[in-house]
Amino acid sequence: MIAPVSPKTLELAISLLKAGELLGLPTETVYGLGADASNPEAVQKIFTAKGRPADHPLIVHIASKKALTNWAKDIPEAAYKLADAFWPGPLTLILKRSSLVPDIVTGGQDTVGLRVPSHPVALAVLEAFKGGIAAPSANRFGRISPTTARHVQEELGTNVQLILDGGACEVGLESTIVDLSTAKARVLRPGGISVEALSKVLGYEPELKTKTDIRASGTLDSHYAPQTPSLLVKEIPEGLSDAGVIARRPSPDKGLVWLELSNPATTYAQELYAALRQLDSLGLKQIYIEDVPDSADWLAVRDRLKRATFKETT
Numbered sequence: 001m002i003a004p005v006s007p008k009t010l011e012l013a014i015s016l017l018k019a020g021e022l023l024g025l026p027t028e029t030v031y032g033l034g035a036d037a038s039n040p041e042a043v044q045k046i047f048t049a050k051g052r053p054a055d056h057p058l059i060v061h062i063a064s065k066k067a068l069t070n071w072a073k074d075i076p077e078a079a080y081k082l083a084d085a086f087w088p089g090p091l092t093l094i095l096k097r098s099s100l101v102p103d104i105v106t107g108g109q110d111t112v113g114l115r116v117p118s119h120p121v122a123l124a125v126l127e128a129f130k131g132g133i134a135a136p137s138a139n140r141f142g143r144i145s146p147t148t149a150r151h152v153q154e155e156l157g158t159n160v161q162l163i164l165d166g167g168a169c170e171v172g173l174e175s176t177i178v179d180l181s182t183a184k185a186r187v188l189r190p191g192g193i194s195v196e197a198l199s200k201v202l203g204y205e206p207e208l209k210t211k212t213d214i215r216a217s218g219t220l221d222s223h224y225a226p227q228t229p230s231l232l233v234k235e236i237p238e239g240l241s242d243a244g245v246i247a248r249r250p251s252p253d254k255g256l257v258w259l260e261l262s263n264p265a266t267t268y269a270q271e272l273y274a275a276l277r278q279l280d281s282l283g284l285k286q287i288y289i290e291d292v293p294d295s296a297d298w299l300a301v302r303d304r305l306k307r308a309t310f311k312e313t314t
């Protein structure tokens with residue numbers, strides 16, 4: 001059930017979480033599928049609903065940085081600096097986990113991902129719940145992340161009793177993930193917080209390490225992918241039929257399903273997943289996405305476009 005946010009539906013959301021049930025909830029990045037992070041049986045339901053392999057760790061959402069010490073230990077100074085600068089907001093910190101974090105949340109790893117989201121509905125739920133909420137993006141494993149409540153319903157159907165409707169997500173792409181569990185910060189996933197902004201706070205440029213030996217589903221080559229074969233191209237070919245196009249300019253040819261997304265990168269990011277989802281629903285033979293600039297401000301968008309169009313070559 002999709003429900004608008006009201007004191008009544010917030011109360012229902014909290015009672016579902018306390019009862020070990022799932023909750024669809026908006027964040028500023030994408031919608032999450034939440035469960036009580038301290039309840040292993042509740043967290044197991046996330047894996048079942050998503051069809052996600054058990055060794056892929058989840059992000060624990062917390063109400064404020066004050067809760068950091070509940071979930072993490074040996075917290076470096078850099079974590080507090082980044083939290084002060086970017087929380088609430090689209091930044092996930094990977095830290096050494098505390099003994100409170102159930103194994104199922106971290107896929108057995110000795111680190112945990114933590115984030116304070118800035119969406120007012122997510123914050124209201126976290127403040128009222130008074131605990132951590134484990135929440136991956138509310139899509140089936142490997143599919144496009146949802147940026148509206150309706151997308152969550154399409155992805156998960158009756159597997160989630162309540163989806164709080166917080167409107168379309170403002171960022172539209174998943175959070176930036178920064179690993180602080182080793183001496184030097186590393187960016188595991190580019191996102192809403194740029195590497196440049198991170199560098200200013202850290203005092204050095206973190207290494208970009210989007211492919212790691214750490215099991216992170218957002219770091220698989222193919223992820224965030226439509227089911228329709230999709231290609232990233234320098235130029236949209238002539239004479240297409242039965243194809244959809246995503247480009248940053250209006251259609252020269254009215255015969256095609258052509259979705260025009262807007263500059264700058266932040267606006268394009270807001271619109272991208274809904275556009276991919278729309279084209280994917282049309283049963284087209286092919287989706288063509290016109291390449292985006294090579295500059296730093298487009299890094300997170302480029303990362304998602306590469307994954308959405310990745311093909312196994314072997």
Ligand code: TXA
Pocket residue numbers: 027029030031032033056057058059090092094106109111112113115117135136137138173174175177188214215216217218219
């Ligand atoms: O914006 C977001 O981060 C959204 C919203 C709902 O908060 N969440 C999200 O969750 O994108 P998910 O599970 O779809 O992606 C989280 C990524 C995964 O690639 C996961 O493997 C990685 O974070 N991750 C979580 N804990 C980790 C850890 N301890 N070490 C390395 N990667 C971790």
Ligand code: MG
Pocket residue numbers: 136137145218
């Ligand atoms: Mg995801």
